[in-house]
Structure formats: C-alpha cells, structure tokens
Amino acid sequence: MIGLIDYGLGNIRAFLNVYKRLNMPCLIASKPKDLKQATRLVLPGVGAFDEAMDLLAKSGMREPLEEMVLGRKLPLLGVCVGMQMLAKSSEEGHSAGLGWIDGRVRKFDETKLVQKPRLPHMGWNQIVAKGSNPLLRELENESRFYFLHSYYFHCEAESEVIAETEYGAPFSSAVAAGNIFGVQFHPEKSHGNGVKLLKNFGQL
Numbered sequence: 001m002i003g004l005i006d007y008g009l010g011n012i013r014a015f016l017n018v019y020k021r022l023n024m025p026c027l028i029a030s031k032p033k034d035l036k037q038a039t040r041l042v043l044p045g046v047g048a049f050d051e052a053m054d055l056l057a058k059s060g061m062r063e064p065l066e067e068m069v070l071g072r073k074l075p076l077l078g079v080c081v082g083m084q085m086l087a088k089s090s091e092e093g094h095s096a097g098l099g100w101i102d103g104r105v106r107k108f109d110e111t112k113l114v115q116k117p118r119l120p121h122m123g124w125n126q127i128v129a130k131g132s133n134p135l136l137r138e139l140e141n142e143s144r145f146y147f148l149h150s151y152y153f154h155c156e157a158e159s160e161v162i163a164e165t166e167y168g169a170p171f172s173s174a175v176a177a178g179n180i181f182g183v184q185f186h187p188e189k190s191h192g193n194g195v196k197l198l199k200n201f202g203q204l
Helices: 013-019 049-057 062-071 191-202
Strands: 002-005 028-030 040-043 076-079 105-109 121-126 144-149 151-155 160-167 171-177 181-185
Touching: 002 013, 013 028, 013 191, 040 062, 040 191, 049 062, 062 076, 121 160, 144 191, 151 171
Parallel strands: 002 028, 002 040, 040 076, 076 181
Antiparallel strands: 105 151, 121 144, 160 171, 171 181
C-alpha cells in the first residue's frame, strides 16, 4: 500500500490518479493514523522549504514517518521540495531539514545560467543516470522529466547521487540512500517516464 503524505503541500491528486491507472493500491495520509496501512511512502512538495517543514511538523506525521522510514526501513520517495526536505538544511530558509540523506539544499548560481528566465529552472530537461538503481529501471538514459525549482540538492556522498541534470552545471536530480529516494523533478507531471518511475517505486 502506497501512502501519499498529505501535509498541505504537493500534487496529491495527481499521484493518486497515476497509481489508480496503474492499479496499484494507494491511500492519502493526512493524519498519523492514516499511515498504519502504508508499506511505501511518497512525500511530495511544492513551494518554500520552511513552510513545508513547518506544515509537516504541524501534521503530527513527522515522528511516525521517522519510525517507519528510519526504524522499519520502509521505502520513501521525496518529490521536488519533498526531496529537499530530506537534506539537513536549505539556503532557502532557516529550518532544519529531516536530515535523512546527508546533503544541503543550495540555490542555483545565476551567473552560470544563460536561459531566460534564469530562475526558476522550469520545463522539460534530461536526467543522466549514474550507475543502476531500481527506481530508474527500464528508463532510457537521458529520459526527460518536468522540473520547476530554483534550489537543488547538494549530496555530500557522490555514491548517493543516482541521476544528474545539466542546468548551468550538473546537479543532483535523483538521490538514494538505502530505502530513501528523492527526485527533484515531478514524475506526476512527466507523462510516460514519470508513470514508469512511480511504478518502479511502487514495486520496490
């Protein structure tokens, strides 16, 4: 059972629609008790880092999630700001992140960007896989996904970067540390490639 974490930010219905089309059981979790049936977890996010961390704390789900993800090792996929929340901190705000993957969220260096508007990084871009990871199974290298962000996840351990994307310079567009995964792009908005990635996650 895939639990879609609804703490007030994220395209919950879009994820729900994808998993319904895939005929994979899922539920929307907006309270701690809703998490009990989940065996996999999706943490979506849009907007600002501090607001996301504050809303997750107010939802009452942070501690149960830590027990499920860090204690019981259930697979978790963070998406966009949900990926950034996995880091220790972000240049976008002052709140501490979850710290589940060793990294920090940084703002793109606009002096390296020639596209207009320079920020946010918005639209379709390619990901280049680094090695093999089951999250990216059967996806062609340089598959295209939809992005919308001005900050990126800087991973301390190069081995935890499973895909990169070029925007002024290469940045981590997908990371993985054990049972914890993060993608900077929006699979729920990325048509066939996104559906394939979400299916892969549901089969972990």
